[in-house]
Amino acid sequence: MTSTVQAVVPRIKLGSQGLEVSAQGLGCMGMSTFYGSAKPESDMIQLIHHAVTSGVTFLDTSDFYGPHTNEILIGKALKELGLRGKVELATKFGVSTKDGQIEVRGDPGYVRAACxxxxxxxxxxxxxxxxxxxxDIRVPIEVTMGELKxxxxxxxxxxxxxSEASADTIRRAHAVHPITALQMEWSLWTRDLEADIVTCCRELGIGIVPYSPIARGFFASGPELIQNLPEGDLRKTMPRFKPENFEHNKRVYEQLSGMASRKGCSPSQLALAWVQSQGNDVSPIPGTTKIENLNQNVGALSVKLTKEEMAELESLGAGDVKGDRHAHMKFTWLNSETPPLSSWKSE
Incomplete structure (x- = not known):
């Protein structure tokens, strides 16, 4: 198995604006929220330190994670460990909850206050x-971008x-100020961005940051993942993991596992290696809360795939997966068109 072997983490240029990051990043969301309860702070700080010393320096968070608690955790880790100059720090804004409902905002005042x-x-x-x-489909993307500029x-x-923007939205945003990276869900069983969005990014020189590259942990744990989810775990709400779809969808893992066994690596490494192989403008951000899992993920960088193996992986059933990839599909790129700038009346 390659899972215990530490690979050298290459550096890549993410987009064409000058940002350099590790070729694999670390999604930090699950340390604080959504995938069960928050994990012990000291353990997560140790994990972040291990990631950075292993070469995984691209850290991903959001003000929505917690909310706020994940950013506080990352800030504390950076300060305690003296890591600020050693990491590429990414965070996000625009999603909050109001009266128990998800609210998306991109108006200028909110943009500035969130930052x-x-x-x-x-x-x-x-x-x-x-x-x-x-x-925010109520606000022209040019207005949101103007404040960011x-x-x-x-x-x-x-x-x-x-994140989760259509090709048209990307082009309109990029016309205001260059976009460096697009974060999208991309994995062996989530490939809806490939038709238009990847092409658009490459035309404009925009890097791609795939989230959930191992199918929210499913390609790591297989059916046991679903059986062991704690109460409050977001994945319990996801259509692909619902009983009416899961019996069908677990075949993808079974096929992946068989191929990984032949390849001499773990299923998650094989799935992650496929994402890593999509181009030198791609830096996936698998999330984890365990050092051994991070080591597994880094080990995927050593898994090299032939054209034949890439083709075999792509035939595992991505087009035959049942159920939407998210419980809130209205907040994905499929519904990200904003009004024309001419319609905007500033307050």
């Missing part, structure tokens, strides 16, 4: 990569990213 609050929680003077977490000029953020 200032994230800077404070993270304990930094500048955010390396600041994403629009979800697109001001924040770049003020030195509060270095680079701007989008």
């Amino acid at each position: 200032e609050a994230s800077l404070s929680r993270l304990g930094v003077e500048c955010i390396d990569l600041y994403y629009i977490h979800r697109i 001001k924040l770049v000029k003020e030195g509060k953020i270095k680079y701007i990213g989008l």
Whole structure:
């Protein structure tokens, strides 16, 4: 097995604006929220330290994770460990909850207030990569981008990213200020971005940051993942993991596991290696709360795939997966078109 072998983590240029990151990042969400209860702070700080010393320096968080508690955790880790100059720090804004409902906001006042609050929680003077977490379809994307452009000029953020945006939204945003990275779900069983969005990013010189590259842990644990989910875990709400779909969908894992056994690596490493192989403009951000899992993920960088193996992996059933990839599909790129700028009346 390659799972215990530490690979060298390459550096890549993410997008064409100058940002350099580790070729694999660390999604920090599950340390604080959504995948069960928050994990012990000291353990998570130790994990972050291990990631950075292993070469995984691209850290991903959001003000929505907690809310706020994940940014506070990352800020504390950076301060305690003296890591600020050693990491590429990415966070997001734009999603909150109001009266128990998800609210997406991209109006200028909110953009600025969210950025200032994230800077404070993270304990930094500048955010390396600041994403629009979800697109506010009530506000022209040019208006949201206009405020972000001001924040770049003020030195509060270095680079701007989008998450779950359509190709048209990406183009409109990029026309206001260059977009450095697009964060999207991308894995062997989530490939809806490949038709238009990947092409758009490469035309514009935008890097791609795949989240959930091992299917929210499913390609790591298989059916046992679903059996052992704690109460409150977001994955319990996801259509692909519902009983009416899961019996069908677990075949993808079974096929992946068989191929991994032949390859001499773990299923999660094989799935992650496929994402890593999509190009030198791609830096996936698998999340974990355990050092041994992080080592597994880094080990995927040593798994090299032939054209034949890539083709075999792509035939595992991505087009035959049952159920939407998210419980809230209305907040994905499929519903991210904003009104024209001419319709906007500033307050």
